[in-house]
Amino acid sequence: MTVHILKPGMLSSLQDRGRYGHQHLGVSPSGAMDERAHRLAHLLAGNTPEQDLASLEMTVQGPSLRFDEPALFVLTGADLDATLDGQPVAALRPTLARAGQTLSLQAAKPGHGARAYLAVHGGFQVEPILGSQSTHMRVGLGGFEGRALKKGDQIALARPLPKDETVLSRLQAELDELRIYLPAALALSPRERLRVILDQADLFTDESLVLFQSQHYRISPASERMGYRLEGQPLRRTSSEELLSAPTCFGTIQVPNDGQPIVLMADRQTTGGYARIAQVASVDLAQIAQRVPGQSLGFEVVTVEQAQALAARQEQAFTRLNESLESLRQALKRCLA
Structure with missing residues (x-):
């Protein structure tokens, strides 16, 4: 009833949508860097x-793993050139793995994302901590022993499929007939400029506000799940007075004293005292999560109402997709019965 990790990849960890409700205690939410891809994977896996x-978040260089029991899995996000026993695996499609088969993932193709997600039907058998299965590696909390996966790890499947080949063949036939239509709002069309809402704009000079919206930043090598450091012409504040620490969010853009912005990501600290120039709109968080150091990005200012409308459109698309996958869930229910 387990998945064996044969090769761990660069950074592979179990992540769900995050550990919310505990920031006042100093506990960071953590969670999937590309929540959109994580949610897609689970819907398409019949969850x-x-x-x-939790899904398995894989970064830049994918792992290799062996299924000890039959399982239905889905891959989303970055293209890691996946194969199952040497046969190509299509992304965004439910795939049936038999006991003993090996799923191998390679390095991400340039320009095709940085993080991929593997979801299995029924999920992994992982004990939730503070209501979440997410791994926060900096503090060793949650997921699989609070850390990234390593060679030899064994993760139990919560609901392995029956071993009966007749049942599996019938399920495979239904999967072959399954038609999946992905709403456009759920696709990740690359954007040169991420949409942001200005925050403490009054703390910055007029020239810096123009510069923030016009220049392109390079993502620094010193970027990871806690935050992405950006390199560009420095932004200047109107005064150097110290600020009180305030709560932070996924996508908060802080500007330290050196004038180089930092976009806070999934493993961010819960509060911060740097000036906050903007907040990345939630629909564009996946855009930066799928970029790697050395790539560039810019920013485009939108209103709160525009950002909310974009988020609502994405949620409506998730609802439509969920409703359209009822036939998949029924096929799996029959199989498990």
């Missing part, structure tokens, strides 16, 4: 949105 099970 319901209410479950919020």
